[in-house]
Amino acid sequence: MKSKKEYRVYFNRWFSVAYHYMNSIRNNEDGLPFKLYGTHPDPRHMALQAADYAATEPVLQGVEYVQWLADFCKEHEIDVFIPRLRMLDIARNIELFDAIGTKVTVCRDVDLLEKISIKDKFYEEVRESGIMEVPAYEVVTDAAGFKQAYERLLAEGHRVCFKPTDSEGGLGFRIVNDQRNALSDLFGYVTNELTFEEAYSILSQADSFPSMMVMELLEGPEYSIDCIADGQGNLHAAIPRRKADGRLRVLEHNEELLAIAQRVAEAYRIPYNFNIQMRYSNGVPKLLEINPRMSGGLHATCLTGINFPYLGVKAALGQPIGELKLEYNMMTSHIELAMRMATFEAGQEREASLAGDRSH
CATH class of the missing domain: 3.40.50.20 (Rossmann fold)
Structure with a gap:
């Protein structure tokens, strides 16, 4: 330029x-x-x-x-x-x-954006495409359905969580934990956990509620894969960012996740900046969600030497992104x-x- x-x-x-x-x-x-x-x-x-x-x-x-x-x-x-x-x-x-x-x-793919915004529809498409794994889940709209889904997932050996199908980030996300100690919780930090009986009692107050996904709880390492593509959706770089303790984030060279990012780019042609959130379960990375925009933690990923926000602007202006030199395998954090x-x-x-x- x-x-x-x-x-x-x-x-x-x-x-x-x-x-x-x-x-x-x-x-x-x-x-x-x-x-x-x-x-x-x-x-x-x-x-x-x-x-x-x-x-x-x-x-x-x-x-x-x-x-x-x-x-x-x-x-x-x-x-x-x-x-x-x-x-x-x-x-x-x-x-x-x-x-x-x-x-x-x-x-500009409106159909894709609609699917991404409704997680159960997108999960079903991803499952059929085979480009990556998705968690076990059921969609429910009433308390009886919630109970049935909870019991099935429990019988399959999963811990259970749930989330609205059309929420963003962690909004509405809850974990079912029947081992909770209510008194300890009262004097501790605010938690997103509740027992099955608490959840079932709340949900039973209405004949129906907006669709909700009852899912297996993924308990392995959690990653955000920050990606930059040109205006035609050709992937130029992807950086897996792993959540570590507290504020620590590790920017990893993870071949398995890099391959998933490439398959996502080839399948959906998302332009500019996008983000894939995944979490491992028993050694298998499973999809949480795809954000067709810059992620909330992208400023940490820029420490690899890639100016993701600027490259997105550059691509939008029709300019070539060019050759990128990046550095993987570093730990990052932030202070106020x-x-x-x-x-x-x-x-x-x-x-x-x-x-x-x-x-x-």
Whole structure:
């Protein structure tokens, strides 16, 4: 990339780690100038602290929200839009961004995004394809179904957990543990565990509830595989990141997981940044979920020498990713950093003075 044009990159409502991703793009290895834009309903949100231009988002749904995003991109002449919230709605209405020349780092395969967002449908497709293993599971919508699924998995020798079919991250995830000591729990840390009787009693309060997956609990090492692909979904790099004790993460060269990442890329052609979450069970890696976006821990994976956020932007601009040199097999962690907040009132906009309002 030889041009010295200042590219404009926009993040809509993101997690707080977007602070790191904006700075990774700003401090790119090619020395390209960028102006970073961010919006969020909370004007004090951490994701906005790295933005050169920040504004509050309205709380909207569906195509109305997508239209607001497209209008924002048009008004500010955004070159690359990196969405997090409402990615499926954005993909369904991608023509709004094509019409104004804004590149969007979203998978345009709407059918695939729909399947990924509903975990039981995606698990079934993955099971049939054979590209990787999935946990044993059943989908239930009432307490009787929950009891039946729990008993079947227990009889097969599994510990049991459950989760809504359409949740993100750890939302709604619970572990069934009949060995819990309620008194010890009361004086200890908040837990995501409960007994079968507690879960069954709660679920029995309604005739039915939104579909939920009752699954085998995977208890081996947990991995996030951070991947970068070009705009056509050709995989350029994948880094397995293993959860270790506490805040420790190990960036591993794991041939088994690298092969899975390659098969996923070939099967689904997910462009730009995506993430595969897996966990081992009795030596077998099994799928938890696929996120068609940058993961929450990607800033740790960038320590391998790959600037994942910047490469996603580069690919969106139609530029070659190029040859990548990376370093595996390192342990990482993180600490908090005190900082003075750049704040503004809800409904207002804030534009940082690049000459002096930010130091990194």
